[in-house]
Structure formats: C-alpha cells, structure tokens
Amino acid sequence: MQLVQNVPFFSIMLAMISAVVTPVLPRRAAKWLSVGMVSAVVCLHIWFLPFMLSFGGSYNYMMGHFPAPWGNELRAGLLETVIALALSIVMLLSQLSGMNKLQRQIDTPKQGLFYVMCNLIMAGMLTLTYTNDLFTAYVFIEIMALSSCALMMARQVGHTMVASMRYMILSLLGSGLILIAIALTYNLTGHLLMENIHAVIARYAANGAYALPISVIIGLFIAGIAIKCGVFPFHMWLPDAYGYSTSAASAVLSSVVSKAYFFLLVKIFYRVIGIDVVLSDMALNLMLVLGVLSMILGSIGAIRCLDIRRMVAYSSVSQMGYLFAWIGLGSDVGVAAAMFHLVVHALCKSMLFLSVSPLCDASGDSKRFVDLRGAGYRYVIPGIAFSLGAMSMVGIPVLGGFFSKIFFAEAAISGAGWVRITLLAALALSTLLNAFYFMHTVLGLYRKPREGFVRQPFIKSRLTAVTLSVFGAVNLAIGFFAKDIINLITTGIQNLA
Amino acid sequence: MGDILSLLWTHLDVTVAILLFGIGFTTLLLHHNLIKKIIGLNIMETATFLFLTSQGFIAGRAAPVLAEGAAAAGYVNPIPSGLVLTGIVVSVSVTAVMLALTIRLYRRYHTLDIDSMTLMMKGEDE
Amino acid sequence: MTLLTVIVLGALLICAVATCIAKDLLVSVIIFLAYSLLMSILWILLQSPDLAITEAAVGAGVTGILFFITLKKLHAIKVKNDEEKDR
C-alpha cells in the first residue's frame, strides 16, 4: 500500500485530533488550527485526486488489523474523493469568509468552542463520505447532529434556540428511524460492512426472500435522511436556523452537513442495498414525492419572504428537493445529475449565505429587501458574488447551475410515463419561481436606495472580499469544467456499485 | 387473526420493542412538554436497543464472557451488545444536550410548551 | 421464553404508558427510572450483562440525576421569576 492511499485516514484523524486539541488552546490559535486543518485536508485531497484517477477503481482501507466482515473499514473511490474535496473547499472558504462576522456575533469566550464544532463537522463529513460501515455511519450521524445543533445556536437569540430545539427533536426522530433500519438490516444479513450486506441482500433479492423487510429498510433510510436534510414536510426548523445563525454556520449547515447526509443515502443505495434492488422498489416513490413537493413549496416559501436570509434558506429547501426528486427518478443518469447538482449547490449556496451578510452590514444591519436596495454599489465584491450565485441558481448559461439544469432535464426526459411529465413540469415551474425571486433580489441590489436611507459606516473586511472572489472564481470554474466533472462523477458512480 | 397473534407471540421481545418504539415516537412528536418529549426520546431509543439486543440472543446460551475449555457454540452473539453499548452512550449525551437547551429556553420564555415558545418567538419579530 | 421475561416485558409496557400520561413531571421521571431498571433486568435475561451494568449506571443513574437536577433548576427559575413579579 502506497503512502498516498492513507489520505482518507489521515484526513479523518487530523480533523478528530484537532477537535480534541482545540478546547485547551487560546482562541486565536483555535481559529488558525481549524483553518490550517481544513486547508491541510484540501491539500491532501489535491494530492489524492490524481492518484485516484490513475488508480482506476476503488480500494478498502482496514481500520485495524482485521479484514472486512470483522473490523471497521474505510473505502476510497473516485466519487468519494470528488465529494470530499468539494465539501472541504466549501468548509475552508466558509470559515475564512465568515470569520469577521463571527467575531462580532458570538461571545468571545465561546468562539473556541465554535471551532471545535467546525472540526467535528469536518470529521463527520469526511467519515460519512468514506466509511464502509453502517454503524460507523450512525455514530457519526449523531456527532454531526449534535455539532450542527451547537453551530446553529452559537449566536444565541430566541429564533436560533427554538429552531435548534425543533431541529434536535426532528433530527432524533430521524436517527431513531435510521437506527431501526440498521437493526433490521443487521437482523436480515448479520453484517455491518457495506459490501457484505450487499452480497447477502443480492442473494435474497435473487430468490425473492424477505421482500417486505427490504422495502421497509429502504423506506426508513429515506425517511430518516429526508428528516435530517430538511426537505418539505420536515423543514419547520430550517428558515429560522439558517436565517438567524451566524453566516459561517448557515453556510456550513446548508452546504456541508445536509450534503454529507445526502451522499450517505446515495452510498447506502448503491453499496448496501444495491441500486437494482432500490430502483425496482416501491419505496423509491416516497423520494420522488418528497422531492417534488419540496421543490415547489420551498420556492413558494422563498417568494413569501420579506427578509433576504430567510429567502436563501427557503431556496435551500427547494434545492434539496431537486436532489431527492432526481434520485427518485430511478436511473443512473438521474443520480449523476443529482451528484453534479450536489457539488454545484454546495459551492453556490454557501457563497450566497456568505455574501448576504456583508451586504446586510452595508445596509445598516438590516436584512429586509427595502433596505438592501443599492447595497451592490455600497459593497461591490459581495454584490457581484451574490449576483453570480443567484444567476447560477437560476440557470444562466455558462454557470454551474445551468449545466445542472441541463443534466436534470436530460435525465427527466429519459424517464418513463408520468414520472417524466411530473419531473419536467416541476423543473420548469421551480426554475420559473427561482428566477422570479432571485432576479427580483439581484435587481433590487442595484437599484437606487430608498429615499430617507442614511448610509451608515460599516467595516469592510479584506479577508471577506478575497475569499468571496475565490468563491466566485470556483463557481465560474465549475461551469467551465462541467463536462469533465460530470464525466468524473459518472465514472465514480460506476465504481461505487 | 389468530395466526398473526401467535406469530407476534413467538416474536414477543421484538413486538414489545416495536410497541415501546411507537409509544416513545408518539410522545416525542406529539407531547407539548419538552421534558416529556425528552423522556419519550429515551423510551424510543431504549426500545431500539431492545430490538437490537434481542437479535443477539440465542436460547440456552450464555453471555459472551469466555471461560476456559468451554465450547465456542455455548455463547450468544456479542455484536448487538457492543452496538447497543455505543447507542446507550449516544442517548445519554443527546439527553444532556436537550436538557441544557430546555433550561436555556425556559429561562428565556418561561414555558416548557414548544408551541407557545414558537408563538413568542414570532412575537419578537414584529 | 420464561415467565419472568413475559412479566418484565409487560411491566415495561405499563411503565412506558404511565410515564407518558403522568401529569406530574417528577412522577413521570421516577416512573422512567423504574423503566430503565426493568430494562436492565431484561438485558440480564437476554444474556448481555455488559448492557445491564451500563444501563443501570447510565440510564437509571446518571440520566435520572440529570432529569432531577433539571426539574429542580426549572423550579428555581420559576420561583425567582415569581418573586420578581411580586415585587
């Protein structure tokens, strides 16, 4: 085994160890340790990606001295590497960009703890991406749930506290469902490692045994993860949580945490249950229904908002709906489109959240659309970043969002019967609604300020400007290399099974 | 009907676990009081653990603390016990965090009812 | 399936229902502790002594203490609040 193959293990351990070390460090050191750790992980992955490309397949990494059905394992493949790299970049840029705002919004002694939580989320994200073991996934889901709750309420106002209570309740219901699903899986197969479970379930599927429990398992996993991602009927906590917590926290929660959960679901479909079993199962329709509902209703919720951050938060609901609906479509093309959109949306939504908060600062700390008029002139770089992100979400050509819409449409057309019609209609309607609320906002940013608006002095931070420019460049690059990325993802999905 | 009942009787442990899960789930979802919700959460989690543990049980075998010279076929399956051990610790930490949140919320809103909390929170917004 | 197991299972169900419908929070917490102890007995019957000892220490012990101190704290906050209201 070459040294480079240890990268997943090194990244996870690095994140965990820096989380453990942070509480005893002074606040400044904690901050830079966290940033340094995330950048180290990004660098490790940049080293790792070419290796995985030349390596071709995937490999298992034993955590300890015992092979597959006995010990814990990690598994590295192309898709995992791409997702981990993308989400680590999001994490790094979010931390840097939200740093100044965070120092003003969170009590000084508690800032160190904030970075502990960031490190833990990083560890959880990496582990959920790379793990080859269902029970490890459960443990790290709980770590993610606790630490994202802490991130949410880091800025302690009434909204975030009530939202985090609601989040905890829903999230624990979700964990309960996932744990029952894992217990059922263990009961049927006697294994916890993904490949071994897959072998046994494939055997059952071939001779038609235990069809009902397998359906139930799929349904429970879908319901559990849907609750945790905050798609439509379970989204009550989301607008308050994302809308009032500090901007770095909102960016991390919407882009890293929910994406990691979603990727775990895809992994479970491909590697635990087997995609052919899943695709022929009735339970998948649950995903389609949840997805379409949250696509439409999330957008409608966004239109009804008077406050820019709640609008961006609601837009998150609708975008998670896209991912669910296109997995629910039940074809490989749909999964590839969803994975591409996962990357695009992670980069885009975090940029939106992070550019909104300087714009609000420039408008006298108000989040209402009326006061935000002309903010694009007052603070140029965040204005451009927001417009870029909004245009990408709407699907203006050359940007990443445009390509994901194209891939979505292609995948939907390849579907059959009423599913095709529903998805195409939902895509059209949701894009229209998206365009309405995002363009409305962007145009508002470049209008004359309302009369009687007094321009108040605000702090311009160089760090925020630089990171937002990098964010913008990354988003442009995604559109530029869309074809390559989708090729990577398609190969990765083939390797996943 | 009799068939189903006898089947449920042979799976008695698991059936009770599912019923307890239902009770806990319903309490967690429907009860207004936060403390009750947390107790419901605990019941739900222990029910899941009971479900897991009962799968490791093999009638007539002993706990997996190995004695010298005993046959390997004399012990129950140790895996579910290990998993549940992990689960219990997760459940106590989650409970502690929920209780801490409850205290903070009570200090702010002076109620344990999550719906009135939400109403007051919306009131702050106007 | 021994008789003892059946009795413990039945008692578990009764405790769970009683916890959820009890009006007083303290009563509810105490019944929950009884539930935890019954669960640890059940785990001995299911041949998992590790779980039994952990549940007795964590579920019936520490969780119970945490619930009690929380109730006490809530009461203290309430008393303080009432005093301020009277003033």
Added chain:
Amino acid sequence: MKKKIADILRQRFYGDESPLDEDMIASLGEQPQGLTRSSNEALEALEGVRELRVQRAQEQEHEMYRQIHAWSYSSGVKIIQRLYRILSAVTCFGIVMFLLWTVNTLPPFGDPGNPDNNEVAARYVELGPGETGAVNMVTGMILDYRAFDTFGEATVLFTAACSALFLLKLHDHKDGKPTKTWLEAEYDDRFHEPKNDQILQFAAKLLTPVVLLFGFYVVLNGHITPGGGFSGGAIMGAGLILYLNAYGFKKTERFFTYRTFQWVTFAALLSYAGLKSYSFYTGANHLESGVSLGVPGNILSAGFILPLNICVGLVVMCTMYVFYTLIRKGGV
C-alpha cells in the same frame, strides 16, 4: 389568550435580557418616511411614483402578514395544530403497524440458525481471546475489532459536553473576577441546594470512596468481566456527583475545576486517538504492531484494551460530572 400571556412574558423580559438583537434594533430605528418628491426632473418623478407604488404594495403585504399573524394567534393556529396532531398520530400508528407487520416476516427469535449468527460472530467468540487478548468478548469487540466506532462514541460524549458548555457555561472576566451573573448563579445555588446536611454528608463520606473504587474496578476489569470504560466511568461520575451534593462546590473545586475537565478530556481522547491511530495505520499498511497481548484473563493483558478502557472511563467520568455541574450552576 396565548397572545396575552406572550405579551406579559415579553414585557417582563425586556427588563433583564433584551430579546431584541442588533438586527431588530437597527430595523426599529428606521421608520419608513413619507416620500418627498423632487420637482425638477421628470425621471425622478417617475421613479418616485414607482417607489410609492412599491411601498404601497409592501405595506399591503405587511398588512396581510399582520392579519395572518392575528388569525394564527387566535383560531388558525388551533386548527392547524389539531390537523398536524391528527396527521402525526396517524403517521405514528401507521409506522408501528407497518413495523409490526414487518417483524412477523423476520427470522424467528432466539434461533441459532438465524442469519445474524454467522461467521462474524463465530470468529469473535472462537478466535477472540487469541486475537485481542480479552476474555469479555463485548469489550474485545468494541475496543479492538470495531475500535473506530468506539472512538466516534467517545467523541459523541465530548461533542455533547462542548454543546452543553456552549449553552450553559457562565464566564469569568478576563482578570479572573467573577461577573454579576456568575455571582447570582452562585447565590442561587447556595439558596436552593442542601446546606451541611449531616445525614447526607455522613452517607457520602461512607459511600463515595466505595463508589469510586467500584467504578475504578469496573474500568480496570473491562476486558475480563462485564463492564468497561463506559459503565465504570458513569459509576465514578455518579460518585463525584454524590460528593458534590453533600459537600458543595467549595470542596470539589479543590480537585476538580474547569481546567481539570479540559486537560483530562484532552489527554484521554488524545491518547486514545494516538494509540488507535498507530494500530489503524499498522493494520492498514500490513505492518506488525508489535504489541504483546499477554495471557488472556490476566489484568495486565489484552494489549491496548486496558489503557483504552481507562481513557474512555476518564472521559465518561468527566463528562457526566460536567453535565451535572453545568445544569446545576452553569460552571464547574
């Protein structure tokens, strides 16, 4: 009715802890002014008319929201809540029925031929003592075969402790002087907790050493008898809590402060991570680990399991104690 209660409570609250955060205060300061129209340029006039229209639309929208709010405070919220409750009750019932139905199709209870009694469990029981050195196979499994899970689990405790600190910890000033809130908390604690209760103190004097010793015994013998880091740590934590209850914070602060918690958790988790990283790395790269397992059944055996158990036990003990102190007073 609820509205009234909300109002009363809110009014009381504005006093000590203002629920208005900066955003809201900022938005309060800027009441929308009446539009003044500059007479010269037609373009600006047009703009002004549009502004007026937009503003009127926004006012209407605000009015609509206010009405919705008013409605939702009275009857609407009741209807929606009832609907939500009925739906959730139906969902819960459905889930339980569905699971019961599923359970019937599962393999029978307690049968040795079930799919989960396969080669995995067999190897743990047959080769376990030789491969891990532990006699209690549950400990052997969680601390050697599946040690990464257990590391995650210890981290869950650490995460929970940090979240509770986030929520409840009261902080001193920089120069070490206690703040007003801290003093108030201290006062409240003295007021509400038992003071020099003779019976309690006598019982604690007798019991605390025994409880701590028993906890330590359970931790040390984790690989031989049932128990281990988690249960033993919880027992030790309970012992500390008993001592605190009897003698108050003055006495416990002599040996357990916030810094103790910080450094003990840090050291324990870091040594866990270090030891396990070593064995993960050697295992994955097919190197010899060079750890001798000793004779299964002896106290000094089973390689890393004994130190790992001690680490886990320390983490659990500190976390449990810190949960208690945080909830009681808001600090260690």
